[in-house]
Amino acid sequence: MSNKIKNLTLKIWRQLGPTTKGSFETYKVAEISDEASFLEMLDYLNERLISEGKTAIVFDHDCREGICGTCSLMINGQAHGPQQGGATCQLHMRKFSDGDNIVIEPFRAAAFPIVRDLMVDRSKFDRIIESGGFITAPTGGAPDGNLIAIPKPVSDAAMDSAQCIGCGACVAACPNGAASLFTAAKVAHLNRLPQGQPERFKRVESMVETMDLYFGSCTNHGECQGACPKEISVDVIALLNKDYRKAKFASRKDLAR
Amino acid sequence: MTQATSSHRSPVTGTAVASKRRRLFLLDLYSTAVGKKYVMAITGIALMGFVLTHMIGNLKMYLGASELNHYARFLEELFYPIAPHGVALWILRGGLLAMLVLHLHAAYSLTVLNRRARPVKYQSARDFQIATFASRTMRWSGMIALAFITWHLLDLTFGVVNENVGAKDAEGLKDVYGNVVFSLQRVPVAIFYVIANVLLGIHLFHGAWSIFQSLGWNNPRFNKLRRSFATAFAAIIVIGNVSFPVAVLAGVVGN
Amino acid sequence: MSLTVDLLEQNTVNLNSKIPLGSIEDKWDNYKADMKLVNPGNKRKFKVIVVGTGLAGASAAATLAELGYQVDSFTFHDSPRRAHSIAAQGGINAAKNYQGDGDSVNRLFYDTVKGGDFRSRESNVHRLAQVSVNIIDQMVAQGVPFAREYGGLLDNRSFGGAQVSRTFYARGQTGQQLLLGAYQQLARQIGLGGVRLFNRTEFLDVVTVDGRAAGIVVRDLVTGEIESHAAHAVVLATGGYGNVFFLSTNAMSSNVTAAWRAHRKGALFANPCFTQIHPTCIPQSDEFQSKLTLMSESLRNDGRVWVPNNPNETRPPHEIAESERDYYLERLYPSYGNLAARDVSSRAAKRLVDKGQGIGPLKNGVYLDFSEVITRLGREVVQERYGNLFEMYERIAGENPYEVPMRIYPASHYTMGGLWVDYELQTNIPGLYAAGEANFSDHGANRLGASALMQGLADGYFVLPYTIGNELAPMLGKTIPGVEHPEFKKAEQAAREKYDNYLNIKGSRSPDWFHRELGKIIWGRCGMERDEQGLKQALSDLPALHEEFKTDLNVTGDGTSLNQTLEKAGRVDDFFELGMLMCRDALERRESCGTHFRTEHQTDDGEAKRDDQNYCHVSAWQWGGDAMTPNLNIEPLEFEAAHLATRSYK
Numbered sequence A: 001m002s003n004k005i006k007n008l009t010l011k012i013w014r015q016l017g018p019t020t021k022g023s024f025e026t027y028k029v030a031e032i033s034d035e036a037s038f039l040e041m042l043d044y045l046n047e048r049l050i051s052e053g054k055t056a057i058v059f060d061h062d063c064r065e066g067i068c069g070t071c072s073l074m075i076n077g078q079a080h081g082p083q084q085g086g087a088t089c090q091l092h093m094r095k096f097s098d099g100d101n102i103v104i105e106p107f108r109a110a111a112f113p114i115v116r117d118l119m120v121d122r123s124k125f126d127r128i129i130e131s132g133g134f135i136t137a138p139t140g141g142a143p144d145g146n147l148i149a150i151p152k153p154v155s156d157a158a159m160d161s162a163q164c165i166g167c168g169a170c171v172a173a174c175p176n177g178a179a180s181l182f183t184a185a186k187v188a189h190l191n192r193l194p195q196g197q198p199e200r201f202k203r204v205e206s207m208v209e210t211m212d213l214y215f216g217s218c219t220n221h222g223e224c225q226g227a228c229p230k231e232i233s234v235d236v237i238a239l240l241n242k243d244y245r246k247a248k249f250a251s252r253k254d255l256a257r
Numbered sequence B: 001m002t003q004a005t006s007s008h009r010s011p012v013t014g015t016a017v018a019s020k021r022r023r024l025f026l027l028d029l030y031s032t033a034v035g036k037k038y039v040m041a042i043t044g045i046a047l048m049g050f051v052l053t054h055m056i057g058n059l060k061m062y063l064g065a066s067e068l069n070h071y072a073r074f075l076e077e078l079f080y081p082i083a084p085h086g087v088a089l090w091i092l093r094g095g096l097l098a099m100l101v102l103h104l105h106a107a108y109s110l111t112v113l114n115r116r117a118r119p120v121k122y123q124s125a126r127d128f129q130i131a132t133f134a135s136r137t138m139r140w141s142g143m144i145a146l147a148f149i150t151w152h153l154l155d156l157t158f159g160v161v162n163e164n165v166g167a168k169d170a171e172g173l174k175d176v177y178g179n180v181v182f183s184l185q186r187v188p189v190a191i192f193y194v195i196a197n198v199l200l201g202i203h204l205f206h207g208a209w210s211i212f213q214s215l216g217w218n219n220p221r222f223n224k225l226r227r228s229f230a231t232a233f234a235a236i237i238v239i240g241n242v243s244f245p246v247a248v249l250a251g252v253v254g255n
Numbered sequence C: 001m002s003l004t005v006d007l008l009e010q011n012t013v014n015l016n017s018k019i020p021l022g023s024i025e026d027k028w029d030n031y032k033a034d035m036k037l038v039n040p041g042n043k044r045k046f047k048v049i050v051v052g053t054g055l056a057g058a059s060a061a062a063t064l065a066e067l068g069y070q071v072d073s074f075t076f077h078d079s080p081r082r083a084h085s086i087a088a089q090g091g092i093n094a095a096k097n098y099q100g101d102g103d104s105v106n107r108l109f110y111d112t113v114k115g116g117d118f119r120s121r122e123s124n125v126h127r128l129a130q131v132s133v134n135i136i137d138q139m140v141a142q143g144v145p146f147a148r149e150y151g152g153l154l155d156n157r158s159f160g161g162a163q164v165s166r167t168f169y170a171r172g173q174t175g176q177q178l179l180l181g182a183y184q185q186l187a188r189q190i191g192l193g194g195v196r197l198f199n200r201t202e203f204l205d206v207v208t209v210d211g212r213a214a215g216i217v218v219r220d221l222v223t224g225e226i227e228s229h230a231a232h233a234v235v236l237a238t239g240g241y242g243n244v245f246f247l248s249t250n251a252m253s254s255n256v257t258a259a260w261r262a263h264r265k266g267a268l269f270a271n272p273c274f275t276q277i278h279p280t281c282i283p284q285s286d287e288f289q290s291k292l293t294l295m296s297e298s299l300r301n302d303g304r305v306w307v308p309n310n311p312n313e314t315r316p317p318h319e320i321a322e323s324e325r326d327y328y329l330e331r332l333y334p335s336y337g338n339l340a341a342r343d344v345s346s347r348a349a350k351r352l353v354d355k356g357q358g359i360g361p362l363k364n365g366v367y368l369d370f371s372e373v374i375t376r377l378g379r380e381v382v383q384e385r386y387g388n389l390f391e392m393y394e395r396i397a398g399e400n401p402y403e404v405p406m407r408i409y410p411a412s413h414y415t416m417g418g419l420w421v422d423y424e425l426q427t428n429i430p431g432l433y434a435a436g437e438a439n440f441s442d443h444g445a446n447r448l449g450a451s452a453l454m455q456g457l458a459d460g461y462f463v464l465p466y467t468i469g470n471e472l473a474p475m476l477g478k479t480i481p482g483v484e485h486p487e488f489k490k491a492e493q494a495a496r497e498k499y500d501n502y503l504n505i506k507g508s509r510s511p512d513w514f515h516r517e518l519g520k521i522i523w524g525r526c527g528m529e530r531d532e533q534g535l536k537q538a539l540s541d542l543p544a545l546h547e548e549f550k551t552d553l554n555v556t557g558d559g560t561s562l563n564q565t566l567e568k569a570g571r572v573d574d575f576f577e578l579g580m581l582m583c584r585d586a587l588e589r590r591e592s593c594g595t596h597f598r599t600e601h602q603t604d605d606g607e608a609k610r611d612d613q614n615y616c617h618v619s620a621w622q623w624g625g626d627a628m629t630p631n632l633n634i635e636p637l638e639f640e641a642a643h644l645a646t647r648s649y650k
């Protein structure tokens, strides 16, 4: 197996807080092995910074296996870096070559203020979910799990969009800073299921309207789909748009009543 | 060393209880980005319909002056005698103008929204994976198309920049054919015409695909066809429209 | 006389497990029939703090808020959805018997007790099995897209340690889907104002006034501010401590701080040495490795495990002839072969690697070879079964498992030990509860696959909401100490000093360096196999290293803005003290049971030898003022419904 050793030049964004001015700093790292993950390469750099008495670079991460959605980073102009269908934590150094220059920036969007260095605050996603990304089913009242048969294709389709890890790469990659893919993925998950029907229209209305408070609009660039570590398709955005239209008509009927 | 970067934070709660303002249905729909995209798409379709018919009508040019001028006359007399002379055409024009204005307003407000959504740009070069040149330049291609439409109206409808406008042909009809030939024989005008139409084609290359998404028309059965439709539509418009200045300059039309 | 009886007399704390009366099937019903209730209108007069938003914390916070309690929810994550529960892959058990294969509450109960090698509390486990069925209903109602059959009904798979198919799953992302379900329920309550969420806020200490939990002290990770919150009850649902090994399959930020701080305030810590090692993880590739990745155990259904006979083997695997390979699981356990139980196959791998027969660049793994099945069934079939896993492996290891055998090695995965709790999930500090992986209650000395998710949700959805009410009802109308109480101020001050101190040491080693070294000791001495000598060695090495930590730690940056190095320092500090307790516990438990394998106590063929005469008890440790001087308390375990039997894999 190859265990090539690499020397790299990193340009990393450093910024103290949401309102302070940031800038790129250049770091050279030597002897990075192919086996290392991208984040381990940053750990390694941080170890060195600490030993030099400098403040470590702040970046978000947790599970390091592509499921928690905590890691982020724009790497060479791509959200989650040069790899399809994976999060930054799943990126390995064998994707890079000796002598490469790597530019690392935080995800940028008005809704994702920088907390520090490469860490951003993605809690606006939570606001969208809080506004309607759920099924109202208080604990205790649920009927038997097999009471409603759900056709496998329906359940599978719901699962496809339920896989979203809430990483925010879609927003970061979108030239408009739109959160359509994230919002639509949740709408598509819940609105496809029989359990989601009672709140179907209310859900999509509130979620779209909350999304509007913080994010840009969808021009159907499709860039979100390219950046999404779960490869969620923009098809869900069409579903969001359709349900939103239907919701508006439905709520007009409600008003008339 | 450094100061605290943020002051006391408060807990998150009650985020979804704000009461909603009720508006008139259409205004309500238009108040969100998704609603605005519906307007973009519907007005876009109307404009596409216009661009297509306009191009097809103009193909009459290749059948000679008389055919084209009669066609122009037909448009003026549309629905005559139910509608008085020229009225139906003005209604159509009014409708189109309304479509254009709505399209523009939506485009403008969405652009503002999008700018606000990312006030600090990426400080390093982006490497786009899927977004096309067409999709990223909608507002520029649209703006040049708008400039072109304005010029086009001043040129061929109002005659402000076209001395031939007002002339009659041998049959006593408005000499539309002559107007076109006069206009497009000016090389700079012809070049502008070609550039604007190529950009319109680029606008449509993305726009004619995008409408399906915006309107929620998504179905595995026809999804593959959406891209082909948009490419074909844009190509037809560009080839048709660009052929006119080329034909005029090459002397195929106008002799 | 047994040791259990002797030890019981030396208890320093009166441990009352509050097991309700009645037959095992009736206990939970009897409890519910007798418990005190808070009337709906009065519930909002009570404030409950829930720390942690994993399956246990999110489900508890959401349910308590739905009932009407004022709930404050805390997590150090940026969003509740990021809790480590998100990473669980395999599935969740429930005694639904949807497959009609003879499953029942009693069978799930028995399997779980037996899987835990008879070191768990019967009554708690039986209740877990009872409410397991409600969990599935609740999660389906919540919109969790569990796998389904073509007819539209829920699908099940079978999992280790059970002879029935009772595991519900959502592709390989069951934990994610369940957590999102609970998170969404919590999000709804946050939206409605029923829950106040404090994100990026780390719990540092529990405050007790007159022996009762009065609230907590937290640190805002963004601003470094330390502040207090008072409440009528505090729930710790803060996950497990598998990261004490440094390398584990746990998320990077999983830690023991919450449980440990509570322990230092008087809560007993039970069975700390019961930690589970998972046999199929991708081995460490270099010194800088930060965590290990689990590969689903299902791979062992078709892969064959082997190592080369020759410890000095240097050839690539395909050049090693069949006769020069040792298919050791097939050789040692002919009837189970490659499917031998988790701990058994983990230990077998360790022994060979220790003998120098390990493979890979660091000689720290064993092969899991698919060439036989690929030849037999074709690549297509294998791809269909394991495509995703192969892809994931290739992404991490950079080798294609269709062509080169996978390299695997065991890794720390789950911790059965945790805060001691009674039947009500209350610790020995009144008003302080522990739920999910943070408590010790249900898995004994070994946890069966797919039962941690079940336990987290059972605790949060169906146990705490009742038991907390029972505790709070008598408190109606009584005032509780506020954050101005001197005990709060004292705890805040201590926390401030603790963090200032880390910043002021200005030594030469980073917290990560110490964590790595700590991990090596624990993994080496208190990992898959333990012995007296090693444990004693660890108990002398650990305090020395901890001393070095206290004098040579280097934390850069400051304490008034977000500082991940500082956060890490606090967590590593607590891991040190926990590590000492783990080794002590492992040393004092002179038997082998479940995952706790003392080499001195094994049968002739290398199986764990339990000692029910002397160790059929829970070891619940009390903080003795210093990490090296804990006081042992025991809770004897009685088995009435599930009869003590030897776990056998033969």
Ligand SMILES: Cc1cc2nc3c(=O)[nH]c(=O)nc-3n(C[C@H](O)[C@H](O)[C@H](O)COP(=O)(O)OP(=O)(O)OC[C@H]3O[C@@H](n4cnc5c(N)ncnc54)[C@H](O)[C@@H]3O)c2cc1C
Residues within 6 Å of the ligand: C051, C052, C053, C054, C055, C056, C057, C074, C075, C076, C077, C080, C082, C083, C084, C085, C086, C087, C088, C089, C090, C091, C092, C174, C175, C201, C202, C203, C204, C237, C238, C239, C240, C249, C250, C251, C254, C255, C257, C258, C294, C413, C414, C435, C436, C437, C438, C449, C450, C451, C452, C453, C454, C456
């Ligand atoms: C890779 C992997 C796969 C697994 N697969 C399965 C499986 O298939 N089936 C199964 O049943 N189990 C599985 N498990 C085990 C299971 O996932 C966990 O035991 C379970 O999810 C724990 O849930 P929890 O709610 O107790 O804690 P967690 O989900 O760990 O949540 C802990 C919470 O506490 C918070 N917290 C912790 N400390 C503090 C503090 N000091 N201050 C503030 N907040 C704090 C965290 O922010 C987090 O919100 C797996 C585990 C791993 C590692």
Ligand code: HEM
Residues within 6 Å of the ligand: A217, A218, A219, A220, B037, B038, B040, B041, B042, B043, B044, B045, B047, B048, B051, B103, B104, B107, B110, B138, B139, B141, B142, B143, B145, B146, B200, B203, B204, B206, B207, B208, B210, B211, B212, B214, B215
């Ligand atoms: C002949 C005239 C025009 C036609 C046929 C046309 C057609 C379209 C179509 C079909 C779309 C796609 C709508 C959707 O995604 O739902 C679109 C989008 C757009 N158009 Fe036009 N358009 C025309 C003129 C203009 C003009 C004059 C502008 C001026 C700026 C403009 C700006 C835009 C922009 C910015 C978008 C993208 C909006 C978004 O997705 O956010 N268009 N157009």
Ligand code: SF4
Residues within 6 Å of the ligand: A163, A164, A165, A166, A167, A168, A169, A170, A171, A181, A182, A185, A224, A227, A228, A229, A230, A231, A232
């Ligand atoms: S849709 Fe994809 S890119 Fe967007 S938050 Fe979800 S997982 Fe991330």
Ligand code: FES
Residues within 6 Å of the ligand: A060, A061, A062, A063, A064, A065, A066, A067, A068, A069, A070, A071, A087, A088, A089, A090, A165
């Ligand atoms: S760290 Fe969890 S997805 Fe990357």
